[in-house]
Amino acid sequence: MMRYLLAFVGFLVVSLASLLHAADRPNVLFIYLDDFGWRDCGFMGTDFYETPNLDALAASGMVFTNAYSCAANCAPARACLLSGQYTPRHEVYNVGTGRRGKAKYGSLKHIPGVDVLSPDIRTWAAQIHDAGYRTATIGKWHLSDDPIPYGFDFNFAGTHGGSPPKGYFPPHPKAPGLEDAPEDEYLTDRLTDEAIGFIDRNQDANWLLYLTHFAVHTPLQGQPDLVAKYEAKPKGDLHDHAVMAAMIESVDRGIGRIVRQLDSLGLREKTAIVFTSDNGGYGPATSMAPLQGYKGTYFEGGIREPFFVVWPGNVKPGTKCETPVIQVDLYPTLCEMTGASLPTGQVQDGRSLVPLLVGSDAWKERAIFWHFPAYLDSYSRIDGQRDPIYRSRPCSIIRRGDWKLHEYFEDGKLLLFNLKDDIGESNDVSIANADVTKAMHDELLAWREATGAPVPIEPNPKYDAAAESRAMKGKKKK
Known part of the structure; x- marks a missing residue:
């Protein structure tokens, strides 16, 4: 009898500990x-877009100024984020598997x-769900x-x-939940409504909400009143696109609504907020200057992202971190924050950011x-x-420290930049720093071997060098 009583008491102790932990x-x-x-938000320096809610959130946590996506366009960036693995491991390299561009241009088979x-x-x-959280994804997958x-x-x-x-x-065909959307409903606002609904339904549980807005992806469509507002506003030196500004304000307003709901439910101090983006901005409508490049390029403008973490009681408000971090780091970070375990036998390429956060x-x-x-x-834009x-x-x-090395497989070109001195990657210093170039390239080769990264070497049978040369000269003249 005593043995069963002790076992029951032990069960109660473990259960109570689990509840306290939760x-x-x-x-x-x-x-x-x-x-x-x-640079598409106030806390990162826009001179035209308005993001007061994002700016207030950023000020209440830690802003990372050297934060990166793992890819310069959507699908591979998201695959890296969700898996915690670099592209050679999950093999999502691009949006779709076909060649992106004319078959006669580009000397290699992709x-x-x-x-x-x-x-x-x-x-x-999945790991956080198994740790007892209710989980939701709202928006783009x-x-x-x-x-x-x-x-x-x-x-x-x-x-x-x-x-x-x-x-x-x-209409929004084949989008779960949006089949009967009201005629004048703006998608960004609806995703905000759904986010608030999920929080309301789960306010007494531990929850994780992955709010993955379609905004500000093309097509560029803003709410008419907001577009008119920005058409009447004086242009900035950095930013001036009225429709992009309207789309960004809709996102920002929605974030403000969600935060106010957290406050009204008494959940603000119990909620960690992570904010970032999947790749660089859309080049024809925005600018990442002084960074070179935009979405689709592997210059800084295509991969460096706005990023902050708010974690009440753990992250000191108003702090900044200059350490280079990358989105595979979010897998171990989120698991550590929530008490979830890492998956057994699955390689993780990232490192938890919790030491930096605290x-x-x-x-x-x-x-x-x-x-x-x-x-x-x-x-349409080609300057970056x-x-x-x-x-x-x-x-x-x-990238290691201040150094960043590019290797291009068609011509074997190595480009080396010191980002501390040249954040715009305008001055290749590979020859002047041959020892750094070699060390960085050796490390890159070792990493590719370790991850099994495939390098295209097979010639493109449809390649037409003369046609490519003519096309390049023609575009440069425009």
Whole structure:
């Protein structure tokens, strides 16, 4: 009898400890924007767009000024984020698996990769769900037909599609939950409504909400009253696009509404808020200056992102971190914050940011990497890329400390930049710093071997060098 009594008491102690642990764990609001550039918000320096709610949130946490996506366009960036792995491991290299650009341009066959994140990969959502959280994804998914098998209890609007379903106004065919959207409903506002609804329904539980806005991805469509507001506003030296400004304000207003709801429910101090974007801004409508490049390029403007973390009681408000970090780091970070375990037997390429967030000095310099064995064709803007035909050609990139090395596989070109002195990557110093170039390249080669990164070497049988040369000269004349 005593043995059963002791066992029961032990059960109560363990259960009570589990409940206390759950009470101490934060809810997580993870806001992930689409094509939102490094300088597209007030706290990062815009002189035209208005983001008062984002600015207030950023001021209440830690802003990372050297934060990166793992890819310069949507699908591979999201695959890296959800898996915690660099592109060679999950093999999502581009949006789709086909060649992006005319077949006669580009001397190599691209590596097609895959266009679905393997369901065998355990996401951080799955790990956190198994740790007792209710999980939701609201908005863009882009990694498979259905996000539910990847660890989410609830999906709203997420499909394999990468663009807003037929734009920001109805109809929205084949988008879960949006089939009967009111005629004048703006998509960004609806996603905000759904986010608030999820929080309301789960206010007595631990929850994680992945609010992955379609905004500010094309098509560029703003609410008419906001577009008119910015058309009447004096242009900035950095930014001046009225429709982009209207789209950004809609996102910002929605974030303000969510934060006010957290306050009204008494959940603000119990909720960690993470904010970032999937890749650089849309070049024809915004600017990341002084960074070179935009979405689709592996210059800083294509991969450096606005990023902050608010974690009441853990992150000191009004702090900044200059340490280079990358989005594979968010997998171990989110798991550590929520008390979730890391998956057994699954490689993690990132490092938890918790030591940086809490002000610990337990952080050693490390290199971060990008691998893009494909082609990404140009659009109307061409001033921020190596050539006028492609935003990116097959390449690998490494950053360590202030140094950043590009390797391009078609011509074997190595470009070395010191970002401390040359954040705009305008001065290749590879020859003047041959020892650094060699050391960085050796480390990049070792990383590719360790990850099994495929390098395109097979000639493109449809390549027409003369046609490519004519096209490049023609575009440069425009």
